[in-house]
Structures are given as C-alpha cells and as structure tokens.
Amino acid sequence: MHEDYCKILLEDFIKNSWSTVKVMVEKLSSFREEKRIRQVTLFRYVNGQKVNVQFEGNRFFLRSSVEYTNPQLTVEEVQGIIGVRLLEVCGNYFVEYGLHEPNGSDVVQLCEMLKKTPEGCAVPFLLNTDDVEPDRYSMNPLKYSIVSSGQSAFPAAYVKTDQLKVDEAFVKKYVGTLISKKEAELIGNSLKDAKGSYLDFVDSLKYKQLEKLSEFLGMDLSLSALRMPLSTLQAERKDGLLHYIISESHRDYEAIEQAYSCMGRSMTKRTTLLTVPHSKKGYGSKRAARGKIHFEGSKLLDVVVKYKTTMLYPNGIDPTDVAVAEAEDSFTVVGEKLADYSFSETPSTPQFFLYSLGSPEDAALWHGVGAFASPQLLQSYSCARTACREGKLIKNLNQKYNVITEVPLQFNLAPEGMWGHPVHRNIDASVGTVENLADLVRRGMRLEYLSNFK
Numbered sequence: 001m002h003e004d005y006c007k008i009l010l011e012d013f014i015k016n017s018w019s020t021v022k023v024m025v026e027k028l029s030s031f032r033e034e035k036r037i038r039q040v041t042l043f044r045y046v047n048g049q050k051v052n053v054q055f056e057g058n059r060f061f062l063r064s065s066v067e068y069t070n071p072q073l074t075v076e077e078v079q080g081i082i083g084v085r086l087l088e089v090c091g092n093y094f095v096e097y098g099l100h101e102p103n104g105s106d107v108v109q110l111c112e113m114l115k116k117t118p119e120g121c122a123v124p125f126l127l128n129t130d131d132v133e134p135d136r137y138s139m140n141p142l143k144y145s146i147v148s149s150g151q152s153a154f155p156a157a158y159v160k161t162d163q164l165k166v167d168e169a170f171v172k173k174y175v176g177t178l179i180s181k182k183e184a185e186l187i188g189n190s191l192k193d194a195k196g197s198y199l200d201f202v203d204s205l206k207y208k209q210l211e212k213l214s215e216f217l218g219m220d221l222s223l224s225a226l227r228m229p230l231s232t233l234q235a236e237r238k239d240g241l242l243h244y245i246i247s248e249s250h251r252d253y254e255a256i257e258q259a260y261s262c263m264g265r266s267m268t269k270r271t272t273l274l275t276v277p278h279s280k281k282g283y284g285s286k287r288a289a290r291g292k293i294h295f296e297g298s299k300l301l302d303v304v305v306k307y308k309t310t311m312l313y314p315n316g317i318d319p320t321d322v323a324v325a326e327a328e329d330s331f332t333v334v335g336e337k338l339a340d341y342s343f344s345e346t347p348s349t350p351q352f353f354l355y356s357l358g359s360p361e362d363a364a365l366w367h368g369v370g371a372f373a374s375p376q377l378l379q380s381y382s383c384a385r386t387a388c389r390e391g392k393l394i395k396n397l398n399q400k401y402n403v404i405t406e407v408p409l410q411f412n413l414a415p416e417g418m419w420g421h422p423v424h425r426n427i428d429a430s431v432g433t434v435e436n437l438a439d440l441v442r443r444g445m446r447l448e449y450l451s452n453f454k
Contacts, residue, residue, distance in 0.1 A: 003438065004111070004218065005216065005217045005218060005437075005438065005441045006111050006114055006115070006217055006218035006219045007107060007111055008441050008442070009082065009086065009217070009219075009441055009444070009445055010086060010107060010110055010111060010114065011107060012444035012445055013086045013090070013444070013445040013447070014090070014102050014107075015444075016417075016444055016445070016446050017086075017087075017445060017446055017447040017448075019448075019449060020087060020411055020447045020448065020449050021087070021090045021091065021094060021099075022099065023409060023411075023449045024087055024090065024091035024122070024363070024409070025090075025091055025094045025095050025099050027060075027362075027363070027409055028060055028091050028092070028095045028121060028122060029095055031060050031121065031362070038057045038401065038402045039054055039055065039056060039057055040054075040055045040056075040057060040059070040061065040226075040360045041053070041054055041055075042055065042125055042224035042225055042226050043224065043225055043226075044207070044222055044223075044224050044225065045203060045204050045207035045208075045222070046222075048204060048208070050200065050203070050204070053224045055123060055224075057360070057402065059121060059122070059123045060091075060121050060122045060123065060362045060363070061122075061123050061125055061359075061360045061361050061362050061363075062084050062087060062088050062091075062122055062123065062124045062125070062361070062362065062363045062364075062365070063084070063124075063125060063126070063127045063359065063361040063363065063364040063365065063408075064080040064081055064083065064084040064124065064125075064126055064127075064223070064364075064365045065077075065080065065126050065127050065128060065129065066080075066081070066126055066128055066206055066225075067128075067129075067132065067136075068128060068129070068130055068132055068134065068156035068198070068199060068202050069132050069133065069134060069135060069136040069137055069139065069140060069156070070135075070137070070139050070140050070202075070428075070430075071140070071141070071142070071187050071190075071201065071202045071205045071206070072141070072178075072179050072183045072187065072205075072209075072430040072431075072432065073206050073209040073210065073213075073430060073431045074139075074427070074428050074429060074430055074431065075419045075420060075421065075427060075429050075430075075431055075434065075440060076367055076368075076413075076418065076419065076420075076427040076428065077206075078213060078221075078419070078431055078440075079367075079413055079418070079419040079440075079445070080365055080367055080413060081124075081126070081210070081221050081223060082217070082219070082221065082445065083365050083411075083413055083445055083447055084124040084223070084365050085114060085118070085124055085219060085220075085221065085223070086114075086445060086447075087122075087124075087363075087365070087411065087447065088118055088120070088122045088123070088124040089110055089113045089114050089118075089120075090110065091120075091122045092113070092118075092120030092121060092122050093106070093109065093110055093113060093120075095120075095121070096120075111218070111219075114218070114219035114220070115218060115219060115220060116220060117220055117222075118220075118223070123224070124223050125223055125224045125225060125226060125360075125361075126223050126224070126225040126226070127225075127226055127228060127356075127359050127361065128203070128225050128226070128227050128228075129227075129228060129229070129352070130155060130156050130157040130199055130227045130228065130229070130230045130231050131155045131156070131157065131229055131230055131284065131286070131349040132155065132156050133152060133153065133154070133155070133156070133285050133287070133312060133323070133325050134146050134151060134152070134154065134156050134159045134198060135147075135152060135312075135323045136312050136313060136323055137312070137313045137314070137315055137323060137428060138312070138313065138314050138315040138318075138321050138322055138323035139174075139178050139315040139316075139428050140170075140323075141166050141167055141170050141171055141174075141178075141179055141183075141184055141187055142164045142165065142166060142167065142187070142191075143167055143170055143323070144167040144169070144170070145163055145164045145165050145167065146159070146164065147324065147326060148163075149163040149164065150282075150326070151282070152285075152323075152324060152325050152326050152327075153282075153283040153284070153285040153288045153307065153309075153310075153325035153326055153327035154282050154283065154284060154285075155230055155278070155284035155285070155349060156198055156199060156202075157199060157227075157230035157231055157234075158230075158282050158284065159198035159199075160196050160197070160198065161191055161194040161195075161196055161197070161198050161201050162196060164191060164198075165188070165191065166184055166187055166188045166191070171184045173318075174315075174317060175433075176433050177317045177421065177424050177426065177429060177433060178315060178316075178317060178426075178428060178429060178430060178433065179430050179432065179433065180430060180432030180433050182432055183209075183430055183432040186205070186208070187205065190204070190205050190208075199227065199231070203225065207222055209431065210222050213431065213437075216437060217437075217441070226359065226360075228242075228355055228356075228358065228359060229242055229349065229350055229355035229358070230284075230347075230349065232355075232358065233343040233347075234343065236343065238341070238342050241358045241401045241403065242343075242350070242355055242358050243341050243342070243343065244394070244400065244401070245350065245354055245355065245357055245358065245394050245397075246274075246275050246338065246341040246348070246350055246354070247338070247339060247340055247341040248393075248394045248395065249274050249275075249350075249354055249393065249394060250274065250275075250300055250335070250338040250339045250341070251300075251339055252298045252299060252300065252339075253295050253297075253298040253299075253300070254298065255393065256270075256274065256293065256300065258387060258392050258393045259274050259354070259384075259393060260272070261383070261387075262353060262380045262383035262384045262387060262393065263351075263353065263376075263380045263383075264376065264379065264380070270292060270293040270294075271290070271291055271292055271293075272291070273289065273291040273293070273303060273305070273351075274350065274351055274354060275338065275348040275349060275350040275351070275354070276289045276291070276305070276348055276349045276350075277303065277305050277331075277333045277346055277347070277348040278347040278348055278349070279305075279307050279327070279329040279331065280329075280331075281327075281329055283307045283325075283327040283329060284347075284348075284349050285307070285310070285312075285325040285327065286349060286351075287310050287312055287325055288307050288308060288309065288310040288325040288327045289305060289306070289307055290305070290306040290307075290308060291303055291304060291305050291306070292304045294335075299335065300335030300338060300339055301334075301335050302332050302333060302334050302335050303332070303333045303335070303338065304330075304331075304332050305330065305331055305332070305333065306329070306330040307327035307328060307329040307330070308327065308328065309324065309325065309326045309327055309328065310324070310325050310327070311323070311324055312324060312325055315426070315428055316420075316424075316426030316427060316428045316429070317424065317426055317428075333346060351380075352377065352381070353377070353380040353381045353383075353384045354384065354394075356381055356384075357384060357385065357388065357394065357397065357403060357405075358403070361408050362404070362408050362409070363408050363409035363410075363411065364408050364409070364410055364411065365411045365412070365413065365447070366378065366410065366411070366412045366413070366450070367412075367413050367418070368412070368413050368414075368415045368418050368427070369412045369415075369450065370412075370415050371415035371418070378410060378450070382407045382410075385405050385406065385407045385408075386405075386407060388405040389405040389406065409449070410449070410450040411447050411448065411449055411450065412447065412448050412449075412450050413446070413447060414446040414447060414448045416446065417443065417444065417445070417446025419440050419443055421433060421434060422434060422435075422436075422439040422440070
C-alpha cells in the first residue's frame, strides 16, 4: 500500500515545528492589508513555458530559494521548498480557524490544501539570486564547459548555454553522490532545446523536477519565483527601486559608513564594495573582484576594481575539488556613476543585504544558519532594515516605493534536521541520487524561529 508522504511530513512538522506555526499565525493575525500597495510580479514554469503571476501587495510573502549554481535539484533545495509550503499552509489554516491542537480532521484539510496551488494570505515564493557564479560550489555537471567557454566568473544572469555541455568526467566521478545518470541525460537533452539563456534553462529544468516530486509527495511544490538582483535591475528604469537603493547607499561618506556598519566592517581599508561593477569582459563574480573605495572629502571620488582568478568552494563530497572563477581585468568607476546610478551604463551587483530590501518578503526561510549558512549575512540583512526604519542608510523607502522596512520573520531549517544523502550525508546531493525518497520523508521537517534577528 502506498504511504501518504504528505501526511507523514505534515504530522512530523506539526509535532516538531509547532513553535514556528505559532509565530507565523501570530504575525498573520496582526498583518494589515493596507501595509503594501505595490503589485508583486512573480513567475512560474507551466508545461515548460514561463508565465508571469501577479499578486496584490496585500499578501504576506514567505521566501525560500533555489540556486543557479546547479541545474540538478538538490535535497537541500527541496527541503526548503517543502518547509515554506508547510509553514504557509499551517499559517493560513490556523489564522482562519484559530490556533488549536490539530486533530485528524485538521490534518485531512491541511493535506488537501498542500495538494493545491497556494491561495491564502501567505504566499510562498522562491527568491533566486542570479548574481552567483554558475559553478560556485563545484557541483555543476556543466563545469568544464563553463570554464572553457570563459564564463566561470560571469554572474549566472550573463551565462549563455550555446557552448555548454555535460562534463562526462564529472558525471562518472559523482554519479550517486551529486548527480544521477538520469539527471545527466535530462540536463544534456534540455541543453539541446535551450534558447541561450542559462537562467531559463536552469529554471525550466528545476520546475520539471519539482513536478515529478510533487506527484510523489502529494503536494504542489511548483512555487512562484523572483529573480534578483540582475534580472530586476535590467528590467528597471533609472527611477526603479534597486537603482534608488544603489544610488542612496553611495550618496556620500556617511551613507557608505552606515552600510559598512551594517556589515560589521570598519572604514579603515574600504576594500568591500557595496555594489561590484562588472567588467566589460562580462565578469561579475564578487569573490573574484577586489576593490578600493576613494573619497574626496565626504564625496565618493571613485571605486577601483580588479578581477583576479579566484578559487570558490568545494562540493560536499570531495573537499579538494574546488570550483574556480577565472578572470583578469582592472578598471576605475567614477563616484558619480554610483551615486547617480544607471545599470545600463554601469552594470554591477549590489550586496545581498542591500538588494534584498527590494524583495517583497515578510518572512524568510534560511537553510541551516549556524552550520551551513552565515549568521553574519542575517545580521547585516536585519541591521539594514532597522537602519532604514530609523531614517538612516536608504531614506524614504516607504514613502517613495511602499517598501516595508520592518525586519521579516526569520525561520531556519534546523541544522540537526537538515536533509542529506541517506548514505553519504551531503546536503548538495541531487534528488535523483536518493534511491528511496521515503528515506528523506522519514527524516521529518524541523524548522526553528530565529528570534534574535528581529
């Protein structure tokens, strides 16, 4: 008899993560519809086609994410998606029916909600960061052609698929740990139909994989998504939100000092760039970029940028197999180009704590903060929003763009409950390498609320 995996996950979540449901319900209960006016446009892939989905700004947006650093769907990504769906469904349900000890009837209704596309006040979505290197963690089966085509230090948003192909040596080495033969074949076949855009290629592939997983688990995992920051900047005019955030954060010495303070950095060396200008050669890797900020009095004079070939990160199986971003270039950007910013004139990648101010999120689910993700990133993210709320850093965000500067709720996939390969234990294992997906389901779903990042 087929097991009800949706019910197993839901009941474990209620048993072990009930405290996060309470926090979510409390927040949703006090959430005011008039808080945000602007519409939010997300996208999904339906039958292989990208379609836009419009949401009124009065919804409560709950963020998870998947990566552009790998076309194969990983168990970590899947756990994050399932986690936000469980949190969203329980939040919506218990706000409507009141917070109470769940009974059998509640579980039946919650499972029915999980089978359908999300439709309550809380909307789960994926914030897919398109500024990352295409093989940041040495787990992309296209890695050899990414390097040989000169795109290893490009942001994912700039990568073209024309010269990419599956690296057979990678597949042979990592089959069963990072990728399966079926996934490698799917990636290779999908490349033949790719229309040039690496982002479209990865997204369409992941939605295909999510559709199959949705059938197996009995819950709809095809969440709507938003690409940031580069896709957003490319689509914006000069008076757009992210343009304003970049301009304001480079306004003068005081503005940059406030941003540095949010990152916990000193202004002594001024080598951390708040937005990393891209090379005319296409490079945009934050890791490969070196910088220096110069002032003339309180005015931003210029930013010197150097790109150097840099080692990135290893995968979870072979610590000696480190990804690389190959780049050599140097140039100077005058201060006015950043203080009065135009992406079309000066393409650049802002730091996450700045561009995430443009995300509609009211709550976020992080992946293993304290073990696999950096608490410093959360600290700078929370600090930036607090500073904006106090009239510092980026001023008038609410008045000009209807941006709520309240710090979103911070949830976390508890490190001790992170899913990994049942045998090899790596969280970057592809879903296809797990012979029996029920092994993941039985690990349950442990989320925690990070109350110290309010």
